[in-house]
Amino acid sequence: MRKFEAGDLVEIDVSDTGFTLCHGSYGVNGSHMLREHSHLETGRHPYGTLQTLGNMAVLITKVVPNKLDQPLLYEILHRDTTYFCKAILADKYFIKLLPSLGSPEEVET
Numbered sequence: 001m002r003k004f005e006a007g008d009l010v011e012i013d014v015s016d017t018g019f020t021l022c023h024g025s026y027g028v029n030g031s032h033m034l035r036e037h038s039h040l041e042t043g044r045h046p047y048g049t050l051q052t053l054g055n056m057a058v059l060i061t062k063v064v065p066n067k068l069d070q071p072l073l074y075e076i077l078h079r080d081t082t083y084f085c086k087a088i089l090a091d092k093y094f095i096k097l098l099p100s101l102g103s104p105e106e107v108e109t
Helices: 087-093
Strands: 009-012 019-024 035-038 050-052 057-065 071-078 081-086 094-098
Touching: 019 087, 035 050, 035 087, 071 087, 081 087, 087 094
Parallel strands: none
Antiparallel strands: 009 057, 009 094, 019 035, 019 050, 057 071, 071 081
């Protein structure tokens, strides 16, 4: 499984079968959890109105690990909205565009 870090800029891919990550008006307590769905189908769905994030760039803001220090969940930022993506879906659909630059102290001037 590929690992991503906070600060990585990634693109959300569309698979050969037309599936990608979508968001909608569902989730626990109003959270925005991404789901796998057809890139071409938008509109009403049992989970609410779905909108695709396929072929869009997002920024990983936080990595939530499990007890074995493996990525479990990624918190991502897209157009001032925070979404959550399971690591198994991130491995399938995230393409790293730019690696994390680290903290400002680590970057040489």
